[in-house]
Amino acid sequence: MSTMDVPSDAQSESSAPQPRSRKAAVPGMTWATLALMTTASVASLRAAPAMAVYGLACVFLYLIPAIVFLLPTALVSAELASGWSGGVYRWVSEGLSKPLGFLAVWCQFAMTIFYYPSLLAYVASTIAYVIDPSLASNGLYTAIVIMVLYWTGVWASSRGTKAVAGLSSAGLIIGTLIPGTILVVLGLVFLGQGNSTAAPMTGSHLLPQWTGLASLVLIVNNFLSYSGMEMNAVHVSSLKNPAKEYPRSMFLAMGLVLMIFILPALAISWVVPSGQLSLTAGVMQAFDAFFSHFHIGWLTPVVAIALVAAALGGMITWLAGPSKGLLMISREEGYLPPFLQKLNKNGIQQNILVTQGIVTTVIALLYALIPDVSSAYWIFSVITTQVYLIVYLLMFAAAIRLRRTRPDHPRGYRAPALVPLCVLGLLASLAALGIGFVPSSQFGGGSVWAYIALVGGGLVLLGLIIPYLFLKLRKPEWRTSVDDPAAGRTGTTAADGA
Secondary structure, X not given: OOOOXXXXXXXXXXXXXXXXXXXXXXXXXXXXXXXXXXXXXXXXXXXXXXHHOOHHHHHXXXXXXXXXXXXXXXXXXXXXXXXOOOHHHHHHHHHOOHHHHHHHHHHXXXXXXXXXXXXXXXXXXXXXXXXXXXXXXXXXXXXXXXXXHHHHHHHHHHOOOOOOHHHHXXXXXXXXXXXHHHHHHHHHHHXXXXXXXXXXXXXXXXXXOOOOHHHHOOHHHHHHHXXXXXXXXXXXXXXXXXXXXXXXXXXXXXXXXXXXXXXXHHHHHHHOOHHHOOOOOHHHXXXXXXXXXXXXXXXXXXXXXXXXXXXXXXXXXXXXXXXXXXXXXXXXXXXXXXXXXXXXXXXXXXXXXXXXXXXXXXXXXXXXXXXXXXXXXXXXXXXXXXXXXXXXXXXXHHHHHHHHHOOOOOOOOOOOOXXXXXXXXXXXXXXXXXXXXXXXXXXXXXXXXXXXXXXXXHHHHHHHHXXXXXXXXXXXXXXXOOOOHHHOOOOOOHHHHO
């Protein structure tokens, strides 16, 4: 989750992973339409401050993961989606095993446990610019906002509310395109007036300064920023000529996504010195600086409200998404105890949401305990990425095995050089996992071992131990009949839960 998320702030944050397999293909889709859909699913302003600290080098730091991770993910998931419906659970189950398929869908869900706190920390810092900018660095304030907004989202989702769904479709425009365009235009005018930039913009600064592995740590967050490309792979069969049009669509989407990621990050680096940049409030810091410079400070709360509305719309709209995918698989295979499989009267998996909410509350309290909000935000963003990378490791491995063991299985699209693409994706994901354990400068000079313990503990607990216990302890009666009233409501099908 595009920091989760995610996961536009409503949709790229929707890059928080969803049960994508049940999304119906759009008949007669053009490659340009698919490119725009993919852009809306991935692009976001939330990650811009993390890269703005690198100034001009953010171009390099965005391009590298786009080549070694974004492109392999898009092409490989397109082949899998065109050959096997059912999303990542089906792909990994067919290619590797059902338990590993459960691990993949569990990690899609588990990453949101850290994704939503980091997303809501961004929302909290944005709201602060409407109330009191000094609150943006207040851990207690951030913790309170996270808890209030998350539980409000659970309350709305548990009632099957559909009114907020429109917010996600408008999120790309309200929360990303309009604010992003304003930010870049103001930045260009600022430079056109002859003002000096906070970050050097000379050719010698195109590559990040090498100070050891820590100088490249922020690149890890970009892997999560790009996650979600597989969301729209299910539509590959709707193209008239998938073999030619899908790659064309993905290259256009990559170009658009890179523009949305890179240009606002550069604009922020022009006006906010890296030493003063907050990972949660960086976007609003830049707007506040530009608006003050141009004497239009009254626009600061207007932009803040737009960003908050888009982010909250995405969170509420997608809150139940990953848990629905987990619920569907668990009812079919008995992976979760019946308590977590029950639905409320509106057909929503309320027990899963509430359980997730309790954990989210505990995580939110850490914002109050860790002195630097940016440090807490970064730690949770990295854990989110680490857990989600497990999904991609399994997906690439499954794709290689399926191409070798079932080469004649019908596929609407065959990725060129699939095995080299998968190897590239695997190596990139493993490298990102390793780099994620190296503290960045944004950690605030805390203990390296404390950082490794937090990130490693979060990864092992969420990504390995908990799913292992579910598999180890599951019982035959955990497999819930779709017509069993104990599951929540009668007549519910797997499709209903998706």
